[in-house]
Amino acid sequence: MARTAIGCEPLVGSLTPSKKREYRVTNKLQEGKRPLYAVVFNFIDSRYFNVFATVGGNRVTVYQCLEGGVIAALQSYVDEDKEESFYTVSWACNVDGIPFLVAGGINGIIRVIDVSNEKLHKSFVGHGDSINEIRTQPLKPSLVVSASKDESVRLWNVQTGICILIFAGAGGHRNEVLSVDFHPSDIYRIASCGMDNTVKIWSMKEFWTYVEKSFTWTDLPSKFPTKYVQFPVFIASVHSNYVDCNRWLGDFILSKSVDNEIVLWEPKMKEQSPGEGTADILQKYPVPECDIWFIKFSCDFHYNAAAIGNREGKIFVWELQSSPPVLIARLICFSLHVKYNPQSVY
């Protein structure tokens, strides 16, 4: 690793828990024997802030948190293909606010489920390989992005079923894309990272007309003039190994590799030359025993805290926006595969 220059040192958080907040297990559920790869609360519709969905194997399940730690299973969906293994799920909705669940996995087919009617809304075929992550644009929840093993990130309109943009090509990822995230306020901006060890920031500002066009498209989705976005606005080499998760924290980016830590850094772009720039590493949030890949972290709605599991089944909850970082809690969980998200705490 390159030495850090004087005056550019990151602030590293201490692993002593502050005990600011107590976390308790309120309930424990187990869905068969298959691992659950994702659990996600609904952040896009305040009516359903207490609803969450899980995916594991070929199953998608919707739960609701009730008073007193009671959890109700609301709905369950099973893919007819037994080989399907969902890796990721995200909440979305159409322009009328009808909630959708968008799930994807090893088959590379994105399933859009209309949960208010309990039926499959659409299936998006197009990705050339498995889908590693799906995220929803919080300001326009009909838009989702998907990160795939086929080295591309794609922007979809879940309502019309249109693939609007493909972020790949000359400046694109050179290996599987593992994670992708929408900027919380800059609607044009996304960040993606993957097995080529880079984090790339993309802008779809110049392509926004196509996004708008996708809402009014009445012809077959396959006839939509899908555009390639070949050049990101910023490429960061913050890590020297797979980057398996990245999230925006305001204008900064949280990302992690297999180096037992989450890194918060600021992308410093050069105005004149797109694609170039430097990353200023501001803070580090250590996570011991977290040196295998495909461990993701997630943040709560207010970006106050991030939770991440590790190899030993421990969960670390970091206060994100304090400087230096403060560890809120270290939780021990005996079941390795069930990932708890402290998102229920708000």
Next chain:
Amino acid sequence: MVSRASDSSSKSRQSNDGLGNLTYKLNQLKKQVQAERVVSVKDKIEKNRKKIENDISQLLSTTSRKSVIFAMDNGFGNMPLCKYSGFPQGLGDRDYVNSHEVVLSTSSKLSHVQKIPPYTTWIFLDKNQRMAEDQSVVGRRRIYYDQHGSEALVCSDSEEDIIEPEEEKHEFSDGEDRILWTVFEEHGLGEEVINAVSQFIGIATSEVQDRYSTLKEKYDGKNLKEFEDAGHERGIALEKSLSAALDSFDNLFCRRCLLFDCRLHGCSQTLINPSEKQPYWSEYEDDRKPCSNHCYLQAFSLSLSLSAIITNTEGTLLHCNAEVPGAHSDIMAGERCNSKRVLPVTSEAVDSSEVAIGNENTDTSMQSLGKRKALELNDSVKVFDEIEESLNKKQKKLLPLDVLTASSDGIPRPDTKSGHHVGAINDNELQMTSKNTIKKSVSAKVVSHNNIEHNIMDGAKDVNKEPEMKQSFSKGELPEGVLCSSEWKPIEKELYLKGVEIFGRNSCLIARNLLSGLKTCMEVSTYMRDSSSSMPHKSVAPSSFLEETVKVDTDYAEQEMPARPRLLRRRGRARKLKYSWKSAGHPSIWKRIADGKNQSCKQYTPCGCQSMCGKQCPCLHNGTCCEKYCGCSKSCKNRFRGCHCAKSQCRSRQCPCFAAGRECDPDVCRNCWVSCGDGSLGEPPKRGDGQCGNMRLLLRQQQRILLAKSDVAGWGAFLKNSVSKNDYLGEYTGELISHREADKRGKIYDRANSSFLFDLNDQYVLDAYRKGDKLKFANHSSNPNCFAKVMLVAGDHRVGIFAKEHIEASEELFYDYRYGPDQAPAWARKPEGSKREDSSVSQGRAKKHQSH
């Protein structure tokens, strides 16, 4: 001596003291910088926190607004499937958690959807591209994730492959800059100080020193920089030389593809200047229409008008051709007629030729263009005699009219002004079609000729008078033009010389095309005369005189033009290949090869030889032919001369182009042409008989290829319409990568069991993995219906896919990847001898193996 010794000792003592001090100081500074860093990070986080707060409130409003509107309508109206009781706060044991098994009685089915074969996202290329440097995998650690072992493997390169990372220049942070600056400002640039600082920061002393000097420049030279900036903003730098001004053009423009930023041949190509100059546009040289108010032709309007009249009168009077050139809407056409017709007249009118000859011989100082005019002038004089007689009557009738117009000008120099006038009439007249008007104007002109006649006759008889007259015109009318000639900037001079190269000595075209806004035609003309009079004269026949002077001019230009500065050429991104071809060892990477090629082709790079190529010619050395992009002359012995095949004979090995694995080139081959019209203008028709059949890649005469799930494995390429044997289907495009790069990529591709490498020539391999076209999905078969062939098209090797047999519409396309026998993966090996006989087509078509 004594003082000096004491001086040095005191100095060393001082520095020794200083050194301890220095370390302390350095640490102090470091702490300070780090403390400030902590504060700055906190500030940033705090600022960001406020922004996030703002974002969150925005998000909250978007999420909650929805709930207000739709709270009643949508939602999970149904009863939950089941409920799982939790642990009320404080009751549950931390260590023991009772687990509920989720048992769901009902679940909705997600209906089956057909999966598509796996692929990596790729970009369509309609022509090959050279790999961009940042796409290289050479020297990069590549971690490969093994699907089955679930283990991350480092695709380690063998030792020789690991390139020592180049000693990267240390990027100085602001903090380091500050430490450096403060310390050096306080302690001076002593050796100990530098050593201490370099140790402290952990970099070489030289770098510390360099950085200090840059910092010094930065801090001290702030004013200087501003001054420089101001200088830069002054728009086009006319002070620069032409080659400097053209630097970016030379770097970015591809002279082979005729476009900027060529992805195939790259930037910063070696400039090849052809040894043979193109002939300039001599036919435009006697353009009669003045290009502007400042045209030198204004000075020659007398002669011009005369010749114009001849053209017209000639038509009406001599009936040489039935059609009167009065119908000229096109001035150029009229001109050509003019020069053609004048000539026979000259031969007819022998008596006046004496005058012309006299003129020719003596008028050497006159510039060549003027000379031509003068010649025409003489001709016109001859014809004029004839015209005069026949038009005598009309002339008299119309005389008053002309006098009127002439007098309306009211200028004391009637001869020149009427000349102007006639020029103007002449212009108008050219566009007129009615015979009457022609007659009128012709006669009108004849009248005006009477006025000028004297001048002309004088000019013809007394040779010296003509140039004098011209000079007086230019001086009288545009005195500033003469003055300006002394202010020619270097770039303007160079542009002028280029103009002479391109257009010949035609000041109109030079001024309009190269010096627009900088110099007027008149100025160019004056400059031209000045520069040519300063050159040695050769008395030659008028026909060759023009050529001669241009030659002298170009010689002169070559002498004058400084050799292109090397530094300039280096600028821009140099994309030169560092890799030299290794004949040995491309172990077991699967690369497709074209049919009929056991030896790889040689990459062509244009040579810059002047005239003939000798032994040192790089083309000869590489074993390639010289092509049209080489600098050598057309008669170079190493040139590929193209074919002389008669109609559509370029489809067999009888055609030398075809036999050499090349496409015909309309620039080189005699009977192979390209046409874009429909034949209505007399050009050859676009397609059909006589069209060369060996330019199909060049002309992109390809078939529609469809992409669909293969009948064999993965994706497949299919044909939309049926084709016959040897038809061209399309090109296999991709990224051009070096063999070394291909070896590295191949290792990764072979692991994934899907490779799109295609051996192109001794320098390049085509990689269609991320960039290519649909034909990359055509599967392998040992009994295929297509074949791939590398063709040399305009100096570039390209891969064409051709039909091996008649293929029906919507059939899948296969070709033999021709992997080397020991390299081929199991699915591409040829069937065993015994099996070969009974292997039907479908069995023979081996599977394209896919890893998933």
